[in-house]
Amino acid sequence: MSARTPSATVEDYLKAVWSLQEWDDAPVTTTRLARRLGVGAPTVSETVQRLAERGWLVHEPYRGVTLTATGRTLAVRMVRRHRVLETWLVDALGYAWDEVHEEAEVLEHAVSDRLVDRLHRALGSPTRDPHGDPVPDADGTVHRPDAVLLADLAAGQAGRVVRVDDAVPEVLRECDAAGVALDVVVVAPVALSGPALRAVRVQPVDAPDGDGGA
Amino acid sequence: MSARTPSATVEDYLKAVWSLQEWDDAPVTTTRLARRLGVGAPTVSETVQRLAERGWLVHEPYRGVTLTATGRTLAVRMVRRHRVLETWLVDALGYAWDEVHEEAEVLEHAVSDRLVDRLHRALGSPTRDPHGDPVPDADGTVHRPDAVLLADLAAGQAGRVVRVDDAVPEVLRECDAAGVALDVVVVAPVALSGPALRAVRVQPVDAPDGDGGA
DNA sequence: GGTGATATTTCGGTGTGCCGAAACCTGCCG
DNA sequence: CGGCAGGTTTCGGCACACCGAAATATCACC
Numbered sequence: 001m002s003a004r005t006p007s008a009t010v011e012d013y014l015k016a017v018w019s020l021q022e023w024d025d026a027p028v029t030t031t032r033l034a035r036r037l038g039v040g041a042p043t044v045s046e047t048v049q050r051l052a053e054r055g056w057l058v059h060e061p062y063r064g065v066t067l068t069a070t071g072r073t074l075a076v077r078m079v080r081r082h083r084v085l086e087t088w089l090v091d092a093l094g095y096a097w098d099e100v101h102e103e104a105e106v107l108e109h110a111v112s113d114r115l116v117d118r119l120h121r122a123l124g125s126p127t128r129d130p131h132g133d134p135v136p137d138a139d140g141t142v143h144r145p146d147a148v149l150l151a152d153l154a155a156g157q158a159g160r161v162v163r164v165d166d167a168v169p170e171v172l173r174e175c176d177a178a179g180v181a182l183d184v185v186v187v188a189p190v191a192l193s194g195p196a197l198r199a200v201r202v203q204p205v206d207a208p209d210g211d212g213g214a
Numbered sequence: 215m216s217a218r219t220p221s222a223t224v225e226d227y228l229k230a231v232w233s234l235q236e237w238d239d240a241p242v243t244t245t246r247l248a249r250r251l252g253v254g255a256p257t258v259s260e261t262v263q264r265l266a267e268r269g270w271l272v273h274e275p276y277r278g279v280t281l282t283a284t285g286r287t288l289a290v291r292m293v294r295r296h297r298v299l300e301t302w303l304v305d306a307l308g309y310a311w312d313e314v315h316e317e318a319e320v321l322e323h324a325v326s327d328r329l330v331d332r333l334h335r336a337l338g339s340p341t342r343d344p345h346g347d348p349v350p351d352a353d354g355t356v357h358r359p360d361a362v363l364l365a366d367l368a369a370g371q372a373g374r375v376v377r378v379d380d381a382v383p384e385v386l387r388e389c390d391a392a393g394v395a396l397d398v399v400v401v402a403p404v405a406l407s408g409p410a411l412r413a414v415r416v417q418p419v420d421a422p423d424g425d426g427g428a
Numbered sequence: 429g430g431t432g433a434t435a436t437t438t439c440g441g442t443g444t445g446c447c448g449a450a451a452c453c454t455g456c457c458g
Numbered sequence: 459c460g461g462c463a464g465g466t467t468t469c470g471g472c473a474c475a476c477c478g479a480a481a482t483a484t485c486a487c488c
Contacts, residue, residue: 432488
């Protein structure tokens with residue numbers, strides 16, 4: 001139950017739990033966490049137990065995990081750090097949007113809240129990162145735009161791109177090549193691979209005036 | 215002898231060894247390292263042995279440690295990271311010079327060389343950090359200005375401040391209060407505490423026209 | 429309602445990095 | 459040159475974070 005300073009591993013686990021639930025509310029199992037974190041299933045089982053003892057999450061054995069209020073706060077803080085850092089890398093240092101994820105993944109464990117807040121302000125207090133993901137407020141509020149997977153968009157229907165999952169760099173480069181970028185209006189079907197279609201989220205719009213990309 | 219990716223601890227130890235020799239060539243003992251790193255003497259003994267096995271340094275038991283070429287390269291890379299980061303915090307984010315050390319100490323383990331190089335360029339390729347310490351080149355070259363301790367400056371002699379040790383924030387704030395900043399010309403004796411007099415290095419100059427601070 | 433495939437946890441084991449207590453060198457001083 | 463006070467290393471032990479192999483639970487299908 002001790003509340004010591006969380007290690008980078010703890011931060012990673014909590015952020016992973018939160019992220020797995022951001023766009024999808026299927027139960028967060030240890031196996032999904034293992035895949036996400038790139039470690040073995042036994043490691044996750046064990047670590048999850050430690051985190052549960054520390055009060056960051058609740059573990060229902062063989063069922064899955066849920067964040068406690070404390071855990072969620074820490075998780076959202078990590079997400080904020082990650083997204084502010086990605087924005088900084090792109091806006092201030094000229095990185096491409098497919099190059100920032102890995103770098104931010106490491107940096108997020110090393111920046112103080114103070115630094116993140118200054119950085120955020122210096123960047124003009126952006127509300128979303130280069131991939132369209134919302135930047136949580138410093139108080140932990142997250143404004144999630146409701147949007148559908150591009151894969152689920154009915155043929156002929158138009159949608160404005162509001163978010164592209166940044167986990168797989170190849171997908172981002174594929175979007176670049178297809179002209180799919182934030183705020184671009186596309187019309188289904190769009191010529192993208194399956195993974196890419198599931199990485200892009202759009203807000204349906206009425207007036208299909210863009211060229212779509214097909 | 216394996217050459218795996220160095221951990222943050224390894225980076226800290228190597229940088230500490232290098233730093234203890236930057237302005238002073240007394241032997242680097244495990245005890246000095248322990249004080250510097252804030253860990254116990256047994257820990258240092260043990261860790262130093264691991265680093266020696268990995269080929270980063272040579273350990274002469276009961277005598278002290280010396281960096282190998284590989285170790286020195288890594289150490290200087292860490293110093294470069296640290297100093298570029300400090301410069302960034304001050305120049306781009308408005309931190310005061312007594313606030314950046316701790317922050318950079320953590321960040322230096324999380325930034326890639328690529329990021330540091332971009333940052334360095336974005337800052338205008340500075341050759342020294344906010345405390346006057348030289349920023350090593352990307353290839354590992356360090357240009358150390360020869361300068362004497364303010365404590366050793368003969369009375370009546372003038373000197374231009376070229377470097378202030380940033381290890382102790384209080385010393386930096388004391389300098390602020392006394393008007394001692396980089397490039398300021400002071401005349402000995404200067405009204406500073408002992409630790410501060412030993413933290414400031416000056417280059418003697420012929421024309422004592424500044425007001426000194428006494 | 430049993431049974432097997434699959435998911436999950438337990439078990440034994442490893443490397444890193446830390447500690448206090450105890451053993452050990454080294455150099456100095458009488 | 460012996461002994462003592464330092465500094466230094468060795469020893470036993472701990473927490474974290476990982477793994478593969480083995481045991482165990484769950485669920486879906488017959």
